[in-house]
Amino acid sequence: MEVDTNDEYFTSYENLEIHEIMLTDTARNEAYRKAITTNSSLFNGKVVLDVGSGTGILSIFAAQAGASQVFAVEASNLAKLSQEIIKENNFENVIKVFNCRIEDFQLPESVDKVDIIISEWMGFYLLHEGMLDSVLLARDRFLKPGGLLFPDRAILYCSPCNLPTHFDNWDNVSGVKMSKYAECLRKQKSSKPEIINIDKDCLIADDIVIAFLDLSDISTTELNRIDFNEVIIARKSGKFQGLCIWFDVLFPCGDDNEEEVILSTHPQAQSTHWKQTIIPLPSNIETFEPLDPIAFKLIVQRNPENSRHYHLLLEILDAMSDDVQHPLPCECHMTKCILTKAHLANMTDSNGFENA
Numbered sequence: 001m002e003v004d005t006n007d008e009y010f011t012s013y014e015n016l017e018i019h020e021i022m023l024t025d026t027a028r029n030e031a032y033r034k035a036i037t038t039n040s041s042l043f044n045g046k047v048v049l050d051v052g053s054g055t056g057i058l059s060i061f062a063a064q065a066g067a068s069q070v071f072a073v074e075a076s077n078l079a080k081l082s083q084e085i086i087k088e089n090n091f092e093n094v095i096k097v098f099n100c101r102i103e104d105f106q107l108p109e110s111v112d113k114v115d116i117i118i119s120e121w122m123g124f125y126l127l128h129e130g131m132l133d134s135v136l137l138a139r140d141r142f143l144k145p146g147g148l149l150f151p152d153r154a155i156l157y158c159s160p161c162n163l164p165t166h167f168d169n170w171d172n173v174s175g176v177k178m179s180k181y182a183e184c185l186r187k188q189k190s191s192k193p194e195i196i197n198i199d200k201d202c203l204i205a206d207d208i209v210i211a212f213l214d215l216s217d218i219s220t221t222e223l224n225r226i227d228f229n230e231v232i233i234a235r236k237s238g239k240f241q242g243l244c245i246w247f248d249v250l251f252p253c254g255d256d257n258e259e260e261v262i263l264s265t266h267p268q269a270q271s272t273h274w275k276q277t278i279i280p281l282p283s284n285i286e287t288f289e290p291l292d293p294i295a296f297k298l299i300v301q302r303n304p305e306n307s308r309h310y311h312l313l314l315e316i317l318d319a320m321s322d323d324v325q326h327p328l329p330c331e332c333h334m335t336k337c338i339l340t341k342a343h344l345a346n347m348t349d350s351n352g353f354e355n356a
């Protein structure tokens with residue numbers, strides 16, 4: 001097994017508790033297991049590359065689905081433990097572990113390209129951690145023309161939402177009015193996104209697609225900036241107190257009555273460790289009624305100083321103005337949220353982890 005250098009990112013994946021969070025995320029595991037093992041017609045006899053194999057769980061699914069060879073590439077020293085897990089599951093003759101970054105990996109000389117790439121690369125709001133870049137590099141270097149990616153599509157969604165547990169019910173705290181405190185709390189909270197599970201009933205509009213990523217042909221430069229700027233329609237009455245962001249990933253499926261698997265982090269879906277990403281607003285914009293227009297601009301922009309992080313910029317626009325491109329000049333109608341590792345570290349108490 002080759003050993004590669006570790007940077008801070010990979011070292012964080014040596015913490016077994018991060019893998020515990022992933023391994024106890026049943027919705028995540030079952031989506032991958034189902035997508036791989038119920039599509040054995042796609043995997044049978046095939047050569048598979050697992051990008052960021054961690055404990056080896058996805059490689060084991062691929063071996064169970066009949067893959068002839070699996071190359072499990074893991075940069076952190078968890079690779080060593082994964083060899084034991086693979087042995088425990090009797091797949092040491094099918095799965096070969098490489099302890100290196102995919103960027104430094106080379107296929108054995110006997111293998112020209114792989115048939116399938118599997119990877120669990122998604123971070124909070126899909127793109128945090130920037131691991132998709134590594135999967136796209138693997139696609140371009142190692143995947144046969146017409147080869148498959150698991151997952152092969154990703155959709156980023158958002159919806160305005162209310163946040164009752166954050167912002168309401170401060171009028172009477174054991175008989176004391178706390179509205180001034182609540183105002184300051186909102187301002188403080190609006191400076192950074194939060195990773196929480198929100199109730200589906202808090203969404204006040206339909207699911208809005210911010211971006212559809214076809215992983216078979218998207219480039220890393222297309223991941224540098226995603227812009228959303230549209231007027232949408234409220235579907236029910238409610239206060240616009242924040243923007244809720246989540247994602248789905250979709251897997252390929254074979255012909256023989258195999259069903260398409262979707263791993264969804266929608267508030268209505270089975271809860272996952274990604275939860276939802278919320279950008280709280282510093283004040284209520286207004287209470288919307290069904291069919292009211294809501295206008296906002298969201299920019300998801302890669303941090304030029306750290307490609308694994310993104311800035312999330314939300315600007316609320318006046319939907320009734322002639323030109324909704326112009327934001328309201330009121331500061332409280334604008335929030336700029338920057339999610340950094342430090343912010344995530346602050347969230348550690350409630351979430352217990354930095355990476356997803």
Ligand SMILES: C[S@@+](CC[C@H](N)C(=O)[O-])C[C@H]1O[C@@H](n2cnc3c(N)ncnc32)[C@H](O)[C@@H]1O
Binds near residue numbers: 052121131
């Ligand atoms: C989200 S975890 C998934 C682990 C495992 N595949 C699973 O599903 O439980 C991502 C893993 O990919 C590894 N990783 C991230 N980028 C990598 C790269 N460029 N090369 C090799 N491993 C990488 C991390 O160290 C981490 O163990």
